[in-house]
Amino acid sequence: MKASKQAQSSSASKQEQGPLPSGKAIVKSVPSGDQICLVPVSKKNQNDDPLCYLAYISVPRIGNPNRNEEPFAYEAREAIRDKLIGRKVDYVTEYMAGAKKAVSIKLEGEDIASLLVSESLAKVNERRGNTSEEGLHDSLLKI
Secondary structure, three states: OHHHHHHHHHHHHHHHHOOOOEEEEEEEEEEEOOEEEEEEOOHHHOOOOOEEEEOOEEOOOOOEOOEOOOOOHHHHHHHHHHHHOOOEEEEEEEEEEOOEEEEEEEEOOEEHHHHHHHOOOOEEOOOOOOOOOOOHHHHHHOO
């Protein structure tokens, strides 16, 4: 009996949570090729953490005092920095990985992750989970 009540309460809390946020935002900064700082245009999403990660891809890591920079890290960051900073973009939160928000970002209808993958500046991550739904991840794999 307790298990069924717990299952009902957890499903009810998931329903209360609702869909993941999406909307329009202005790109404030691009710390690395897959990190983007978004400032939502809508006041309802102002409390969100502005730092987001591009969903389903990974890019070479920028160097720091403890780690050497990986090849093409600078090029990946600059490729999207030039296109995005100060521009209004559409974003959709694809999933949450712990406290990190993974988003897809489109500028004038062009998906930024697809751009990086097509220019060989990013690689598509392996699929995790058993979702059969075709979406952004599958379209990135076809590039």
